[in-house]
Amino acid sequence: MNRIYHALLLAGAFLRPASAECRILKRGLSRDILLIGGTLLTPDGVVQRDSALFIQAGKIAYVGDTCGFGTGRGGDDASVVHCAGSVVSPGFINTHEHIDFSTVGPFPDLGERVGHRHDWRLGTRNFTMREVAVNGSEVDAVAWGELRHVFSGTTSIIGGEMVPGLARNLDFPEGLEDGLDARLVIYDTFPLKDRLGILRNGDCDYGADAIDSATATQYHRYIGHVGEGVDVEAANEFICLSNGSFDTTPAVDGGGLSTDIIAPNVVLVHALGLSRGDFDVVAARGAKVVWSPRSNMYLYGTTLDVTYLLDAGITVALGTDWLPSGSATIGREAACAVSATRELYHASLAPEVLWEMATVNAARVAGYEDELGSLEVGKVADIVVFGGGEGDGDGDPYEQAIFAPQEKIELVLRGGKVLVARSEMRDLAAGSCEQVSFGHVDKIVCVKDELGSSFRELEASLRGVYPAVLPGIPPYEPSCEPGMKL
Numbered sequence: 001m002n003r004i005y006h007a008l009l010l011a012g013a014f015l016r017p018a019s020a021e022c023r024i025l026k027r028g029l030s031r032d033i034l035l036i037g038g039t040l041l042t043p044d045g046v047v048q049r050d051s052a053l054f055i056q057a058g059k060i061a062y063v064g065d066t067c068g069f070g071t072g073r074g075g076d077d078a079s080v081v082h083c084a085g086s087v088v089s090p091g092f093i094n095t096h097e098h099i100d101f102s103t104v105g106p107f108p109d110l111g112e113r114v115g116h117r118h119d120w121r122l123g124t125r126n127f128t129m130r131e132v133a134v135n136g137s138e139v140d141a142v143a144w145g146e147l148r149h150v151f152s153g154t155t156s157i158i159g160g161e162m163v164p165g166l167a168r169n170l171d172f173p174e175g176l177e178d179g180l181d182a183r184l185v186i187y188d189t190f191p192l193k194d195r196l197g198i199l200r201n202g203d204c205d206y207g208a209d210a211i212d213s214a215t216a217t218q219y220h221r222y223i224g225h226v227g228e229g230v231d232v233e234a235a236n237e238f239i240c241l242s243n244g245s246f247d248t249t250p251a252v253d254g255g256g257l258s259t260d261i262i263a264p265n266v267v268l269v270h271a272l273g274l275s276r277g278d279f280d281v282v283a284a285r286g287a288k289v290v291w292s293p294r295s296n297m298y299l300y301g302t303t304l305d306v307t308y309l310l311d312a313g314i315t316v317a318l319g320t321d322w323l324p325s326g327s328a329t330i331g332r333e334a335a336c337a338v339s340a341t342r343e344l345y346h347a348s349l350a351p352e353v354l355w356e357m358a359t360v361n362a363a364r365v366a367g368y369e370d371e372l373g374s375l376e377v378g379k380v381a382d383i384v385v386f387g388g389g390e391g392d393g394d395g396d397p398y399e400q401a402i403f404a405p406q407e408k409i410e411l412v413l414r415g416g417k418v419l420v421a422r423s424e425m426r427d428l429a430a431g432s433c434e435q436v437s438f439g440h441v442d443k444i445v446c447v448k449d450e451l452g453s454s455f456r457e458l459e460a461s462l463r464g465v466y467p468a469v470l471p472g473i474p475p476y477e478p479s480c481e482p483g484m485k486l
């Protein structure tokens, strides 16, 4: 065993500071090698005290008991951090965002809950059209959104747009950042090419060039919005994508045929219009679901009975959707998931289940489960340390992680690189860092080399937009209350 580290970590475990936070026990010569002691959330469950995570060359090199951490691991130059009462977790993977809408505040609540996304997008059927204009440049807006999520413990995003650096962008080969192999992950907002507001019931006369099974099967992951609504027109979308014999009559302008794309590589975003029988098909085929409860509740007044999906064996991952109607952070998405499930279905969701939806399940949805989403040797070191409140660490560690507001986050690493840390851990970071206050907590943010400007410079240039620093509950957060029945 490496006696120095073992002794350091044991000593650290007994320091038991008044409030749970990380402290540097040893400053290493290398910034690329880091040993973190604390409570680990591993695939085998919670590993409490005297456990450690060793990071080398951007990857996880060891997970487990400090006494089993042997010599000869090349760790003599490592920095050693002990995080008493804190929880060490894989970074969250946000499986659904429209990240370019990150400078837009939430929609004002008109009290209107609609039947289908076209109702608010385009004002169909006499509903109010919700216009959204991006403030500032699109590139700045995307960077701003990635920063907000990184500050919230998210290290990977499927968001439809990307900037280099910051969060990994799993739907862009050029946005993956170090350590991941490129795969064909396709994000599709309009699988049925219904952007102009096509609503169908009883046939599949959507736009020409709608997705078909031959195309969908070519992709490692095909992630599409399907059935975003609560009416028969939303239900019809799933029928047209899951039953090849439903509509065999071509439309005059092309397309118009039903198809069957439902397979393990297919991920349904929202899927709000699906029946239990439809979800039985999804489960039988091994297809997956992205759940965005806050956006569902705010726009349609209801959301999925997710316990039915979980019991059926469907892999469900959380996604925040976008700022105008969704959650600003994964933690707030999880909070809405709990309250919506309780209010609508009188069921409880364990924090561990929600944490899985943001980590291991999300990695499966994204098709990166062999490289992301869990604390396992060989996976990339996308690590978040969630601080505690009272320092004794006796609460539920999954709860401490999944619901953590930004100010409780001690450390965010992407591929072992420090992106955010409490100011006390400044010595762990390489490169250019700046101090940023998250409420009463001071942190360092180390993004200048990736962003091309400091965080403060970007903030100043975007003055007045919805903030990226969001301690506590984000302002003007869209309601997660059940709506009126249509």
Ligand SMILES: [Zn+2]
Residues within 6 Å of the ligand: 096, 097, 098, 225, 269, 321
């Ligand atoms: Zn969406």
